Structures are given as C-alpha cells and as structure tokens.
Amino acid sequence: MGLYDRDYLRDEDDSSWTRGRSMVVNLIIANVAVYLLDQLSAATPGGGRWLSDLLSLRVGTLTVPWEWWRFLTCGFAHAPDDIMHILFNMIALYFFGRDVEAVYGPKEFLRVYLTSIVLGAVVWAGVEALQGANPQTRMLGASGAVSTVLALFACHFPNRTILLGMFLPVPAWAAVGLMFIGDILTATGATHSNVAAAVHITGFVFGFIYYRTGWNLGRVLPNWSRTVKLRRSKLKLHDPGREPQDTRSFEARVDAALEKVLRSGEASLTAEERKLLEEASRRYQARRR
Numbered sequence: 001m002g003l004y005d006r007d008y009l010r011d012e013d014d015s016s017w018t019r020g021r022s023m024v025v026n027l028i029i030a031n032v033a034v035y036l037l038d039q040l041s042a043a044t045p046g047g048g049r050w051l052s053d054l055l056s057l058r059v060g061t062l063t064v065p066w067e068w069w070r071f072l073t074c075g076f077a078h079a080p081d082d083i084m085h086i087l088f089n090m091i092a093l094y095f096f097g098r099d100v101e102a103v104y105g106p107k108e109f110l111r112v113y114l115t116s117i118v119l120g121a122v123v124w125a126g127v128e129a130l131q132g133a134n135p136q137t138r139m140l141g142a143s144g145a146v147s148t149v150l151a152l153f154a155c156h157f158p159n160r161t162i163l164l165g166m167f168l169p170v171p172a173w174a175a176v177g178l179m180f181i182g183d184i185l186t187a188t189g190a191t192h193s194n195v196a197a198a199v200h201i202t203g204f205v206f207g208f209i210y211y212r213t214g215w216n217l218g219r220v221l222p223n224w225s226r227t228v229k230l231r232r233s234k235l236k237l238h239d240p241g242r243e244p245q246d247t248r249s250f251e252a253r254v255d256a257a258l259e260k261v262l263r264s265g266e267a268s269l270t271a272e273e274r275k276l277l278e279e280a281s282r283r284y285q286a287r288r289r
Helices: 023-040 050-055 059-063 070-076 083-104 106-130 143-156 172-187 197-213 224-233 245-264 271-288
Strands: 161-164 168-171
Touching (some): 023 050, 023 070, 023 083, 070 106, 083 106, 083 143, 083 245, 106 143, 143 172, 172 197
C-alpha cells in the first residue's frame, strides 16, 4: 500500500468543506443548527416541534422502507422542550470526541459516528417492536453515537480522569463502565427511565468491538470522493511490489507507528516515531504539490 492510500494522509485533503475545523466541531454545529431551526418550526399537537417530529424515528419505521432515512436523521434531532438533552450530548462529544478524532482522523471518525447512529436506531426499533411498543413511539438524539465515542475514548485512554457527576474523579474505563451498567439496568427494567437504553448499549458495544477488532470503515464503505478524483486525474495506481526497498521499509515503519497510535493512543509515541509520522506527512504534501 502506497503512502497516498493511507487514511490519515487522505484526511488532509484541503478540498473538503470541513477545512479549518475538526469533524467534532462540524457535527456540533450541525446538531445545534437543527435544534435552533426546530425551535423556529411550527408546534405540533402533541406539544413538540415540526422539524424534530419529522426527523425522529418511529418504531413503525422498520416496516416502512421509504422512511428508513429516519434511522440516520434521528441522530441529529433532540427534544425541543429539554435543552439539557442536546447540551449534555454536545458537551460529551466535544470533550471526548476530539481525542478520538485525533486517533482515527476526521473522515473515519465521521464514518464511525454515523454508523453508530444507524446501528443504535435499528436495534432500538427492533427491540421496541419485539416488546409490542406502539408503532408511533418516537426516539431522537445523538446519545447512541456519543456512547460509541465514550467507549472508544475509554479504550484508548483508560486512565484519563473523568469527573463523574461533575465532582467525582474516576478513570475513564470506570466511568464508562458505570454508564454501561446503568444502561443495562434500565434496559432490564431494574431502574425506570425514559432514556432509550438500547441505543446507548448498542453504541458502547459497537465502540468496543470496533476498537478490539481494529476495523476501518474506510476500507469497507465506498470512498466515492477518492474514486472520482482518481478518474478525473486519470492516475494509475502503482504496484507496491515494485517500490524501492527503502520506500517499503519506510512505509512499514509508518504502519507500525500508526498501529501503535490506534492501540495505545498518540501519547504512547516516542520522539522518533513522531518524527517518522511528520516525515510521512511532509512526503505526502510534497507529492500533492
């Protein structure tokens, strides 16, 4: 695999609309924009708002294929009458998402975030349907994706201190573990809450499995932007087997450093490994010019 094929280098593409901002900030902007627009939209008979009602997921959506877009849009809508719903989600996304994005890069972070929204929504609707819930029962919010972000943060930075309940300092692994247990208790009926526990649980589990398996959704999902660029520029992918030995050795060391980042976080890199990744980035930028 050549240097220009690597995800962490492709994410430096300066043609993206996200240039100059992190993906976390862009997601927060999108969620807040939807919330504000919802506040300006018409009120519904049930006391809600038109926009969040439109974007929300229903249990009955499972059997209505032309409304399956709701499995994604529900993750960008929040309770219009409870500002704490969006506030807590966006605070968690900001403080924990930035470190996770630094590990995976903005594009892979976005893929993971959106995938977790859809997975959580599908599982929630399926569980509710099996339990005989009203087909019009609604679900909305980004907490499923935020749960995935929290799980990945705890996996990469298990000993970082988190203030549980804003006052109790505990390591990240313990804080996220307690959150997971709380959602399990809610899902089993041991505690009562209107929180969609199945969404949270799905997010936590997906994040943990993603970390343990070393998945890269960029290698699973089609990268249409890169395909179009290659066609437009009529580039030929070179044969890695014909690269000079020193280039293959350099790339092998870069791969090893990246694997270390994924496994233990950026803080685990030695000074030499940091210089190696900086050199890889410089080579990529030189190739682009």
